Amino acid sequence: GQQLNQSPQSMFIQEGEDVSMNCTSSSIFNTWLWYKQDPGEGPVLLIALYKAGELTSNGRLTAQFGITRKDSFLNISASIPSDVGIYFCAGMNYGGSQGNLIFGKGTKLSVKP
């Protein structure tokens, strides 16, 4: 099935650092979503983006819907230990089976030893 290219695959953070990750697609989407999965839990929705160019914040998290509608990024400012987990991007179009979410493979955030 269709996949999104999410990068980086993994990264290590030190408390207080800013973090960036992004997602690209060969297809356009009407909606971009960002999820976070804590260890041993299911993904939880962080931010939803519905309009090209849209920039949305949720606390220390900021996400943008790319103008081309083929990409999105997520920034985390001043990271804290509880930010560790796997972050998934997801794109969606409306109508028929295209209404299903397409997920990236995730970016795993870990704490620097």
Added chain:
Amino acid sequence: DVKVTQSSRYLVKRTGEKVFLECVQDMDHENMFWYRQDPGLGLRLIYFSYDVKMKEKGDIPEGYSVSREKKERFSLILESASTNQTSMYLCASSPRQGHGYTFGSGTRLTVV
């Protein structure tokens, strides 16, 4: 608080057993989904359903079947469990298309 509830957090089954994974949502959502999650492979869609008694194959349906007899319940069935079906299984639901999904906490299945 709206919820998607998966009946078991951890399961250990033997090769060849028939396995049922249950998922219930209390949000009156139309759509329900089953994914499996494996390291490095992300979330892979097994089956989904847009309505009661309706089901459609996802990307990796082989070895699985599903049942949706009631709107709130979507069951995943492993007809004859195999070791390569050891994985984390995630159920999700959504209102009609155009909305994000709400996920359950997952069932970690080990087939020995």
